[in-house]
Amino acid sequence: MTTLLYDGSFNGLLTAIFIAFEYKMYDCSIDTKERYQATMFDSPETVMTDKLKAQRVWEGLCKKVSNHARREFYYAFLSGLPGIEDTLLAYVRYAFQNNSTIEKNFANSVVNMVSQTAHSVHREKHRMEAFVRFIRLQDDLYCAFISPDFNVLPLVASHFQDRYADQHWLIYDRDRDYGIHHDPQTRLVSDVIIEKSTADTSLSTTVHEEEVAYQTLWRSYFDHVNIQERRNIKLHLRHVPKRYWADLTEKTAGV
Known part of the structure; x- marks a missing residue:
């Protein structure tokens, strides 16, 4: 054949x-x-x-x-x-x-x-639009790292382009070693190829000094709006599966 x-x-x-x-x-x-x-x-x-x-x-x-x-x-x-x-x-x-x-x-x-x-x-696609969390780097580039089951970056590009039109951002797919990059000057989104080791190093060494404070503030807000008496773990896992937790600020211990 x-x-x-x-x-x-x-x-x-x-x-x-x-x-x-x-x-x-x-x-x-x-x-x-x-x-x-x-x-x-x-x-x-x-x-x-x-x-x-x-x-x-x-x-x-x-x-x-x-x-x-x-x-x-x-x-x-x-x-x-x-x-x-x-x-x-x-x-x-x-x-x-x-x-x-x-x-x-x-x-x-x-x-x-x-x-x-x-x-x-x-x-x-809809889950990625809801679960993407950006991290501010020292050069004011906002980075988000995702590991979707499917190649949904081409589908979510327009969503983030419209929502964050005035910001410089990059969404990187760990499993496929590429990302989409938005330039606020040209208002264009382009594909970029990035090695995983390079992406991980950039995240760990170039995080903006204010980012940790913002993440702490967000976790504090998340904890305070969470009503313990109304916790429903099964429902929560249905809407926010555990495989996404590693990339959610409110679920991690910090940068």
């Missing part, structure tokens, strides 16, 4: 899907170069990202499904789950083979999988 290897980008995936259709590869798989593990039965082929080919696939999908369905398609891609590329290829095949809309056909396992995955990514 042929395995098409792409660079991990969304345009790269769409290019691989175009190749699968162009060469009528009915029995093929798609995987990232980074994640791929060769087997004796595979015949890997590297796909070079081509924006024109990617655009043709996307435009074809636009004619077949709604904006909501295309958003789910993109959200499912951002999940980064093993095998999600094959699911999305099957989704495109199914969409192109049907004259009617497919997005509500949850009896189909592929449509249901894309919808369920997109829902999980959307929920993680």
Whole structure:
């Protein structure tokens, strides 16, 4: 079986899907170069990202499904789950083979999988928008460190760009070694690649002298508004899962 290897980008995936259709590869798989593990039965082929080919696939999908369905398609891609590329290829095949809309056909396992995955990514996006905590550094750069289950940085960028338009900030994804950086002068958000060791060192050595006081103040406020008689640990964990606590100021002991 042929395995098409792409660079991990969304345009790269769409290019691989175009190749699968162009060469009528009915029995093929798609995987990232980074994640791929060769087997004796595979015949890997590297796909070079081509924006024109990617655009043709996307435009074809636009004619077949709604904006909501295309958003789910993109959200499912951002999940980064093993095998999600094959699911999305099957989704495109199914969409192109049907004259009617497919997005509500949850009896189909592929449509249901894309919808369920997109829902999980959307929920993680909202949690990141709520749980991000910035730390002020000496150069007045506000940094936040997150470890989401999925690659949600492209989805939360506009939220923080609108909310903190006049501030210089960086949100860094530890698990994926990249972040989004906002420049208040240009009002633009850009991707930046940062090594984890560099990010951890910067956080521990360049924290602004006033940051500790602000964090102490915030924890004090959090403790005082917390009514002990109304504590409901199960409900609290449902809304604030424990895996997020390491990055929440009110849950940590300090910088």
